[in-house]
Amino acid sequence: MFSLPLEQRLEVLADSAKYDVSCSSSGSSRAGKAGALGSTAASGICHSWSADGRCISLLKILLTNACIYDCAYCLNRRSNDIPRAAFTPDEVVALTMNFYRRNYIEGLFLSTGVLRSADYTMEQLIAVARRLREVERFNGYIHLKLVPGADPLLVARAGRYADRLSINIELPSSRSLALLAPDKPRESVIAPMRQVSGLIVESRADRKESRKAPRFAPAGQSTQLIVGATPESDREIITLSEGLYRSLELKRVYYSAFIPVSSDNRLPALPTPPLLREHRLYQADWLLRFYGFAAHELLDEAHPNLDMRFDPKSDWALRNLQLFPVEVNRADYEVLLRVPGVGVRSARRIVQARRGTRLGEVELRKLGVVLKRARYFLTAGGRYLGGIRLDGPQLIERLLAPARRPARLDQLELFAALPDLSAVSGEL
Amino acid sequence: MARYAYEGDFEGFLCALVASLENGDGQPEFVRDSDAAEAGLFSGELCQVPAVREVTLAFRSRFVAAVSREAFATARYAFHSGKKGIEQLLWRYLLLGLEQGRLLEGMLTVEPVWSINRIARHVSHEAHKFKGFVRFREVTEGFLYASIEPEADVLPLIAPHFVGRVGDRPWMIHDLRRRQAAVFDLRSWRLVSGIELTAEPGCSDAERDYAALWQRYFRHHAITERHNPKLQQKHVPLRYRKHLVEFTGP
Numbered sequence: 001m002f003s004l005p006l007e008q009r010l011e012v013l014a015d016s017a018k019y020d021v022s023c024s025s026s027g028s029s030r031a032g033k034a035g036a037l038g039s040t041a042a043s044g045i046c047h048s049w050s051a052d053g054r055c056i057s058l059l060k061i062l063l064t065n066a067c068i069y070d071c072a073y074c075l076n077r078r079s080n081d082i083p084r085a086a087f088t089p090d091e092v093v094a095l096t097m098n099f100y101r102r103n104y105i106e107g108l109f110l111s112t113g114v115l116r117s118a119d120y121t122m123e124q125l126i127a128v129a130r131r132l133r134e135v136e137r138f139n140g141y142i143h144l145k146l147v148p149g150a151d152p153l154l155v156a157r158a159g160r161y162a163d164r165l166s167i168n169i170e171l172p173s174s175r176s177l178a179l180l181a182p183d184k185p186r187e188s189v190i191a192p193m194r195q196v197s198g199l200i201v202e203s204r205a206d207r208k209e210s211r212k213a214p215r216f217a218p219a220g221q222s223t224q225l226i227v228g229a230t231p232e233s234d235r236e237i238i239t240l241s242e243g244l245y246r247s248l249e250l251k252r253v254y255y256s257a258f259i260p261v262s263s264d265n266r267l268p269a270l271p272t273p274p275l276l277r278e279h280r281l282y283q284a285d286w287l288l289r290f291y292g293f294a295a296h297e298l299l300d301e302a303h304p305n306l307d308m309r310f311d312p313k314s315d316w317a318l319r320n321l322q323l324f325p326v327e328v329n330r331a332d333y334e335v336l337l338r339v340p341g342v343g344v345r346s347a348r349r350i351v352q353a354r355r356g357t358r359l360g361e362v363e364l365r366k367l368g369v370v371l372k373r374a375r376y377f378l379t380a381g382g383r384y385l386g387g388i389r390l391d392g393p394q395l396i397e398r399l400l401a402p403a404r405r406p407a408r409l410d411q412l413e414l415f416a417a418l419p420d421l422s423a424v425s426g427e428l
Numbered sequence: 429m430a431r432y433a434y435e436g437d438f439e440g441f442l443c444a445l446v447a448s449l450e451n452g453d454g455q456p457e458f459v460r461d462s463d464a465a466e467a468g469l470f471s472g473e474l475c476q477v478p479a480v481r482e483v484t485l486a487f488r489s490r491f492v493a494a495v496s497r498e499a500f501a502t503a504r505y506a507f508h509s510g511k512k513g514i515e516q517l518l519w520r521y522l523l524l525g526l527e528q529g530r531l532l533e534g535m536l537t538v539e540p541v542w543s544i545n546r547i548a549r550h551v552s553h554e555a556h557k558f559k560g561f562v563r564f565r566e567v568t569e570g571f572l573y574a575s576i577e578p579e580a581d582v583l584p585l586i587a588p589h590f591v592g593r594v595g596d597r598p599w600m601i602h603d604l605r606r607r608q609a610a611v612f613d614l615r616s617w618r619l620v621s622g623i624e625l626t627a628e629p630g631c632s633d634a635e636r637d638y639a640a641l642w643q644r645y646f647r648h649h650a651i652t653e654r655h656n657p658k659l660q661q662k663h664v665p666l667r668y669r670k671h672l673v674e675f676t677g678p
């Protein structure tokens with residue numbers, strides 16, 4: 001596994017790690033130390049974007065892509081015929097330090113295939129993080145993956161060195177997990193999450209008492225769900241996320257559109273990854289975390305899946321037209337947040353600006369509020385901005401209109417073979 | 429109507445602004461002292477104002493007490509846009525702040541607040557981008573050099589970030605467009621102007637290796653099934669790519 005030259009192993013192990021979508025370097029704010037390398041910014045910093053448009057913030061690699069497990073959805077499963085490679089801890093440390101110093105990256109994201117046993121593998125990951133922190137005095141961001149089934153003591157040690165910990169649930173129900181990842185019982189994933197959540201709360205309380213108390217995963221924990229590999233509905237997924245945010249205080253749940261990395265007959269054959277569905281799930285996820293929505297408001301038994309035509313907020317608003325329109329000059333902040341097209345920034349600006357002046361359509365535009373969708377749900381100074389009467393089907397048509405207008409990309413023929421009536425009437 | 433020539437940076441500008449307030453000037457005009465020579469036909473007398481730290485600090489605390497820290501920061505960011513006529517806008521903004529006090533922050537739709545906010549936001553976005561887009565290379569043993577060409581004058585805004593981050597090596601970030609550089613000597617950083625490259629900076633052996641490794645990593649990070657160059661270009665506009673090692677490789 002060490003026989004390939006370093007640059008090829010870097011390629012292999014980057015390829016094996018890239019399907020983990022977690023990329024953020026946010027949530028941890030640590031000033032630099034004089035004479036040492038590294039600091040963290042609360043907002044996180046993206047350093048580049050690759051050809052698929054995803055940001056590169058952390059050096060995302062595996063320690064090794066050899067694995068004793070055989071999870072059907074995973075590229076690195078035992079039965080898959082791909083080149084295997086591994087890094088020594090020294091190599092990972094050198095890569096991290098040198099990339100970081102050149103400002104290529106914001107820190108390290110270290111994951112791994114499982115070797116020998118969960119505990120052995122977890123120890124390897126911790127060893128790298130410990131060397132970075134204690135020997136190299138690296139003060140940048142470290143994201144460590146937890147190995148399902150690792151000893152709670154090891155989990156507790158990992159959080160001393162890492163900014164963020166994560167363990168991937170991958171499949172939204174135990175039914176699917178049992179089918180596709182028979183080696184990973186659901187409890188081996190949930191138990192460490194529960195433990196980490198408890199330790200984070202504890203360390204936060206300790207640090208309130210004394211600033212010298214050690215930190216534990218100051219940037220919290222996250223997880224990932226694969227979308228489209230199993231038959232779960234969006235409702236199951238979003239309800240699960242809501243539970244994770246509420247009871248385990250997760251920082252993020254990532255959704256990964258399933259890309260077939262094997263021809264296992266337990267998996268569906270998808271022509272393209274369900275990217276739109278992934279996008280809609282992220283939109284719904286944001287509504288849970290920043291807009292005060294509950295999962296049961298967005299999806300219920302009658303609507304178990306998100307509408308692919310609209311964003312989930314528009315969809316919710318169309319089903320609750322009796323609540324609209326609302327008056328921008330009076331509506332509460334929480335109500336404004338529920339207007340389609342109005343985001344956190346716009347709602348804050350509206351609240352700030354209306355203290356001094358009455359807002360009309362012109363002022364809203366100046367504030368940067370995008371009225372494309374919002375206009376049908378707002379009145380400004382008593383005047384309805386939508387122009388048409390609010391009724392469901394008509395409104396749906398209006399909201400969909402821009403997407404349905406066909407783009408005319410071909411050049412117009414001067415003398416078309418058949419006279420095109422629309423060219424005469426001007427309705428192009 | 430007098431013209432006030434100030435020393436290039438924000439401190440200098442504030443001193444000129446204070447001078448105009450002391451003179452009770454109703455319609456001052458501000459010019460960088462490097463541009464002071466090109467006077468218009470009807471321009472008034474030229475008044476050179478030296479930058480004095482105490483004057484700046486006094487004005488700053490006066491403005492912060494009247495309005496807020498955030499509003500002052502907004503003014504500073506807007507100044508660094510280097511846009512033509514920004515001094516005039518800022519003069520109106522700062523005066524309005526002293527007059528209106530805290531109300532200034534709610535006047536989001538009123539000029540000049542609207543314009544200043546918009547410009548400041550633009551600059552702060554670019555400054556944030558460059559916290560990620562600076563690419564250091566080791567030109568001689570241990571010394572790091574980076575060249576950038578940002579639209580706004582972001583160097584003074586991002587240099588403190590890099591002092592906290594790369595504290596174990598001396599470094600220099602060179603703004604080619606403005607011919608100035610932030611230089612860090614392991615203790616503190618300062619802004620040096622009038623810097624010009626006489627030759628392409630050298631490159632240590634380790635540098636070549638790590639740049640090549642980074643380029644490989646960058647290529648392999650992309651997932652083929654999700655190929656989306658349009659999205660990539662939205663985040664990394666072509667104008668920035670010249671100085672990003674992962675976009676300049678083979």
